[in-house]
Amino acid sequence: MQQRIHQIELFMKHPHEVQHDIFQRLIEMGAEAEFGRKYHFKDLTTQKAFRERVPIARYEDLYPYIQRMMKGEQGVLWPTEIKWFSKSSGTTNARSKFIPVSKEAVDDCHMKGGKDLYSFYTNNYPDTKIFSGKGLGIGGSLQVNEFDINENSHYGDVSAVIMANLPFYAQMYRTPSLDIALMDEWEAKIEQMAQTTIHENVTHFLGVPTWTLVLLQRILEITGKSHIKEVWPNLEAFVHGAVAFEPYQSSFDALIPRENMRYMETYNASEGFFGIQDQKDSKDMLLMLDYGVFYEFIPMDEWDKEHPTTLGLEEVEIGKNYAIVITTNAGLWRYLIGDTVRFTSLIPYRIRISGRTKHFINAFGEEVIVENADQAMTEACQATGAIMSNYTAAPRFLEVGVKGGHEWIVEFDKAPADHAKFVETLDASLRKINSDYDAKRYKDIALEMPKVHFAPKHTFYEWMRQRGKLGGQHKVPRLSNDRSYIEGILPLL
Structure with a gap:
């Protein structure tokens, strides 16, 4: 973990060079897929040419490609095999969205982000006892992809996809068991999670604040305890994401005594892992630049334009709101994910999530x-x-x-x-x-x-x-x- 901190410090010092290398690798690999051949990636040598040639894509634009991939076709958006799809809730679109997740995205983005949040945490709190017990994760559910005639792929919430791909040693440090964590009936899952985890030594938990509160309240109902540390005395951290935490802080304070309780924010979406709170005294998140994701940003006054102008990382300014455009190691090319961020620092690049382009x-x-x-x-x-x-x-x-x-x-x-x-x-x-x-x-x-x-x-x-x-x-x-x-x-x- 200490070695990884040194690698992170390297991209903090040389952000533009790292992003340039990521861009080059993505283009080289993408050139072998159908999408890359269509846009002649082998001829692309600059980011400027990439922006001019490849249009910004919303989900509807990539859907015809993704639909073919869901049916088992390979080499469409990305050259390596795609067996996993992250199912987005579709809060900005009534239809569910299926985001391709490659092996590269699992290993070099989602898993790397999970390891890094522990690296930051242990670096900030060297006296932590977090590994003396288990982490409780509230995941989604997984399903066999019924669109694939070979039944060779699965889809589900990104949390479920990650849980299903965790290495064996990581499974040893988490609770509840996968058969409960991946249940698809939510109310039964909460009951099962509450009944089984109260007997574990939970030192930290990870999840969306809203649904985590539902679980914690049920645990207190079952146990009759006055607060959660009476159930889990070694609890010390909550790693959260998906929604802003500040409005929920008082709810958590009512359930968990503040003393020796730490909160850490991450920016982990269906499309990738993008940011982690790296400082004890600030809720800003470090933009993670070496996860196989290349970033562009759309200024607020361009959001509603059919062909908006994008800025590179070196062009953004502190305090302004930008919509994020990503190119990823799962074949999302210049994809507008719908989230907006505000930069709080440029040396290094730190952000806060400010909302959604449609919210x-x-x-x-x-x-x-x-x-x-x-x-x-x-x-x-x-x-x-x-x-x-x-x-x-x-x-x-x-x-x-x-x-x-x-x-x-x-x-x-x-x-x-x-x-x-x-x-x-x-x-x-x-x-x-x-x-x-x-x-x-x-x-x-x-x-x-x-x-x-x-x-x-x-x-x-x-x-x-x-x-x-x-x-x-x-x-x-x-x-x-x-x-x-x-x-x-x-x-x-």
Whole structure:
């Protein structure tokens, strides 16, 4: 692990050279696949030529290739055999997405990221006892790929794909057993996980905050303990990702005493492993540059363009929001994954996830992104002693004689002491954070005070259950520029 830290320090010092080498290797390998032959990769010598020749791809653009790969055809997007597909929840698209996962992506990206998070952790906390027990992982489920006539491939949540490919020594340090971890019936899985892991020496757990909370609450119900460290006295860390953690911090504090408990963020998606929190005193994530992923970035004012301009790593600026475009060692060529990031440092390159290209509210020119909403939600909860469980928001559009605004649905583990103060703080925080929102709210010119519904417990759980989106990587969409999500939830209130 110490040796790996030295390798990481090397790409921190020479980021552009490392990314150039990654680019060259991807092009050389990609030239042997059908996609590379179509775009004459063998003639490509520069990143500039690559951008000019190969269009930015959304899932719909690559779907015809992926569909053929799902049926067992090889050498389409990537020259080596593809036997695994990561099934994305499709929160930005009603259809499930199947992302190809090559052996190179498993070994040099996902597995490497898993090893590196432990490298950073042990480097930051050399007195750790994390390996004296087991890591608890909440995975998704795996299925035989029914589209492949040879039944030679599988698909599932990225967490399930990784678990199924873990080496034997890693399996020894994790819980629960794979037959439970990969169950596809979510409610039965949570029960089985709770019943079996309470007898283990769990020193850390990994997962999405929302679903991890469901498991921890069930464990306390079964054991009758007052907090989780009474169940797992050696617990010391939670490695989390997928959604912003700040709004959930108070929920975890209510279940786990803060003393000697550490939290670590990662950026691990279906498409690859991109970032890891590498410092004890900062929640920024180091952009991992040697995982077989080549990065480009689209500035915010280009997001809606059919042919947006992309920037190289050397061109980004601190504090600006960018959509990420990736080229990977699984055959995703100039793929727009839908996430947006903000750079907090350029020496080395560190980021924070700021939202999704399709998860924002801009019905009135207010340009509210998920990062704004998460921060405002955190401040409103702190001001009123509330503990938020889940939320979503959408615009209320202008009507004759009625001004527009934002409509929120918020579910709490602990309701605010003062509902009016919660709404006022939420609004005031957004005005402080976002100048465009503030301008539209000035004297209610375009936006009225937000309308906030306080949802009964389990509202979002029931909504996700009805949509078949329980567990795994499925997340409640925070913001939407239309009312499709919120109209589906309102009848449940």
